[in-house]
Amino acid sequence: EPEVTQTPSHQVTQMGQEVILRCVPISNHLYFYWYRQILGQKVEFLVSFYNNEISEKSEIFDDQFSVERPDGSNFTLKIRSTKLEDSAMYFCASSEELGQPQHFGDGTRLSIL
């Protein structure tokens, strides 16, 4: 069964550094999402992306964050200048169409030192 894949599984970065989290959505899916889960807290929506543009973003998704689909397969989340509070598990998800279930990757654990 097709899967959403995320790399790396664990990223350790110094505070203030830029980090890029990578995702390969399921190949025929058109809608892409990023969520994050701070340890012990809820999974929170960050951003949705369709047709090469952001369709919705949360208040968490400020100017430090950006998303990109640089080629036909990858979907990336960039954090420009990481803060300690960015430490979390970041999940990528994709869906085939609007209204269809979102399929999640394994997540990337981001640790900011």
Next chain:
Amino acid sequence: AQTVTQSQPEMSVQEAETVTLSCTYDTSESDYYLFWYKQPPSRQMILVIRQEAYKQQNATENRFSVNFQKAAKSFSLKISDSQLGDAAMYFCAFRGFITQGGSEKLVFGKGTKLTVNP
């Protein structure tokens, strides 16, 4: 704004027994989707079951079924004949109807950690 509440941080069940995980939500929308996702220790979140709010019939998927009470805004998950592989975090989630001005984003509860005892 929608909220999803899972009041049971942890639950345990004996293998082959039945367990029910609770979820309540709050919304002003009339049409929406509700989901249960499972996150085993391997970390990938897997869709377990989906319910459309306009359907009165409760969704079932093999050993998994839901008790959807729209008026009470309750959406519990029942796992029958529990297996060791059912051990995981279970997340309840809400999503609006995009065509009715709802959001495509999933709103999650905090999760319930299910332990299955042999």
